[in-house]
Amino acid sequence: MNDKTRDKSPKTPETDIQDSGRRRFLGVTATVGALGMAGAGSAGLLLGGTRTAEARNSGSTQDYNVPLGELDEYYGFWSGGHSGEVRVFGVPSMREIMRIPIFNHCSASGWGTTNESKRIMGDSHRFPNGDAHHPHVSYTDGSHDGKYLFINDKANTRVARIRLDIFKCDKMTTVPNAQAIHGLRLQKVPKTNYVFCNSEYITPKPNDGRHLDNPEEYWTVWSAIDAETMEVAWQVLVDGNLDNMDADYTGKYAASTCYNSERAVHQADMMAPERDWVVIFNIERIEEAVRNGDYMTFEGDTPVVDGRKGSAVTRYVPIPKSPHGLNTSTDGKYFIAAGKLSPTVSMIEIDRLDALFADELDDPRDVIAAEPELGLGPLHTTYDGRGNAYTTLYLDSQIVKWDMEKAVRNWQGEDVDYIIQKLDVHYQPGHNHATLAESKDADGKWLFSLNKHSKDRFLPVGPLHAENDQMIDISGEEMKLVHDTPTFAEPHDAVIVRRDQINTSQIYSRDDPTFAETIAMAEADGVDVERDNKIIRDGNKVRVYMTSVAPTFGMEEFKVKQGDEVTVVVTNLDRVEDLTHGFCMTDHGISFELSPQQTASATFVADKPGVYWYYCNWFCHALHMEMGGRMLVEPA
Ligand code: RUQ
Numbered sequence: 001m002n003d004k005t006r007d008k009s010p011k012t013p014e015t016d017i018q019d020s021g022r023r024r025f026l027g028v029t030a031t032v033g034a035l036g037m038a039g040a041g042s043a044g045l046l047l048g049g050t051r052t053a054e055a056r057n058s059g060s061t062q063d064y065n066v067p068l069g070e071l072d073e074y075y076g077f078w079s080g081g082h083s084g085e086v087r088v089f090g091v092p093s094m095r096e097i098m099r100i101p102i103f104n105h106c107s108a109s110g111w112g113t114t115n116e117s118k119r120i121m122g123d124s125h126r127f128p129n130g131d132a133h134h135p136h137v138s139y140t141d142g143s144h145d146g147k148y149l150f151i152n153d154k155a156n157t158r159v160a161r162i163r164l165d166i167f168k169c170d171k172m173t174t175v176p177n178a179q180a181i182h183g184l185r186l187q188k189v190p191k192t193n194y195v196f197c198n199s200e201y202i203t204p205k206p207n208d209g210r211h212l213d214n215p216e217e218y219w220t221v222w223s224a225i226d227a228e229t230m231e232v233a234w235q236v237l238v239d240g241n242l243d244n245m246d247a248d249y250t251g252k253y254a255a256s257t258c259y260n261s262e263r264a265v266h267q268a269d270m271m272a273p274e275r276d277w278v279v280i281f282n283i284e285r286i287e288e289a290v291r292n293g294d295y296m297t298f299e300g301d302t303p304v305v306d307g308r309k310g311s312a313v314t315r316y317v318p319i320p321k322s323p324h325g326l327n328t329s330t331d332g333k334y335f336i337a338a339g340k341l342s343p344t345v346s347m348i349e350i351d352r353l354d355a356l357f358a359d360e361l362d363d364p365r366d367v368i369a370a371e372p373e374l375g376l377g378p379l380h381t382t383y384d385g386r387g388n389a390y391t392t393l394y395l396d397s398q399i400v401k402w403d404m405e406k407a408v409r410n411w412q413g414e415d416v417d418y419i420i421q422k423l424d425v426h427y428q429p430g431h432n433h434a435t436l437a438e439s440k441d442a443d444g445k446w447l448f449s450l451n452k453h454s455k456d457r458f459l460p461v462g463p464l465h466a467e468n469d470q471m472i473d474i475s476g477e478e479m480k481l482v483h484d485t486p487t488f489a490e491p492h493d494a495v496i497v498r499r500d501q502i503n504t505s506q507i508y509s510r511d512d513p514t515f516a517e518t519i520a521m522a523e524a525d526g527v528d529v530e531r532d533n534k535i536i537r538d539g540n541k542v543r544v545y546m547t548s549v550a551p552t553f554g555m556e557e558f559k560v561k562q563g564d565e566v567t568v569v570v571t572n573l574d575r576v577e578d579l580t581h582g583f584c585m586t587d588h589g590i591s592f593e594l595s596p597q598q599t600a601s602a603t604f605v606a607d608k609p610g611v612y613w614y615y616c617n618w619f620c621h622a623l624h625m626e627m628g629g630r631m632l633v634e635p636a
């Protein structure tokens, strides 16, 4: 497509067709009234050109230019969706600072190649992919403590932990009895003892091929993972598919949206019921059931407490059909569930949950404080700490700013308007996130709209488009769109914390647990990795220990036999910040990072006779290009 055909003035009809196609898909069971509103939404899309001009003159009152040499005020952690990684941005500059490979394998750092990363990934190392949606930073007393970041893998049913001193993944858990971990949130109060996560799909329990064709026997689970050991502490058996969730600010409750209340296995049937649920979990009661041995087991010995409808540990609150996002308001008052196929959000008053569990309410819907109508396709909500909520409207391509207390008064019958502003975003937002808005410290400065489509916002790069994460100034009365950031597949979610909440190490500590097992192996071989450059031959297993100090490896050649299994262990003795080396063995698929004071290793088979050069691939010194050596492989 050349420039002429990419007409920037009124949107091309084909865009509109794509859009209405998308609407048709999502709105399959939406009411006629709702579809009428979808039409109004597309009018907004037709004015794309005008809005670009508006963005240039956003009138933002805060400066989002971070001057040269200065640092950003916030860390933003963006999930990388089906790229499997996490990206770190400086906010508000939106400079991408780092990528943290987690469920994917990484060519630069050697994640997925090194023995250290394989140990962390465990059995699931055989999967080179992941689908990371929900990154969340650990808490103490409802504030981020910057210790860990946790994230889900929907593709291969895992949860991972990232240490925020070194910005590396250090634990990964495959969740039993589950399939497709999606919604993930942390216990906020008193601190993050548990990582809570949803299994999205209903499956037979146990899922071992015994029951295939009987969906009545399919269930899903909600899991609590111990945040320190990363072992699954317990699970709760649930009706329907769990989608998104959040925990409260008392430590007593968590809530999850739950669609497919009929437990159907075909899409048309899933969208049939008029209502689905928010499931409320009573954490104390679940822990008590586990203590009393009141649970089942399926795969392994993970305790599974029965939390299906009618159980003591859960309550099912009916809300309009196919809800999606669930976000706790930062004042601790509400769980707010977004309607997705309904133009409403449901505000669940957390203060009424004690009464709900004590069976003092006539109807579980008595916990609904309000169900304000916001627009088409509400997916996720974020907060500014000043009583306002911001909800993404996927179908309308807008962010709606609304007043929570006014919405409640309106629901009670008062004639008061709760909608403050609707801002067009480009295009089709999923999650949105405001600074610190997943903690009680929400400061209402910047909001990000994580848009699924970018269409005409960036230079075209062929059929596949970037997503578009837009930055919005929310410090004033009015939301002002100030910046577009293209992002690759696909930031579902993000979390933004203050820079003083994160405390990083400049170099590795020599007793870092990441490579403790490698050091133990060296010690068993009688090798001091900080001093020795040595080859240990153990049958056809060869262990090569070497050091690196800019600009040389401690060993410039070593000899092995064709067919030997070679483990190269390198220790970077440099203590200088930012003096990272790398080890790349040509023609063997081996490459990994060696940050200052780090030990790392990789194992491969020397299957071809000949000379193979290894070299340092992180630019470290004026003689970096010369930093290398030879592996000599003798024919068998
Ligand atoms: S989800 S676009 Cu994976 Cu958080 Cu809502």
Ligand code: CUA
Pocket: 550, 551, 552, 580, 581, 582, 616, 617, 618, 619, 620, 621, 624, 625, 627
């Ligand atoms: Cu060492 Cu480049």
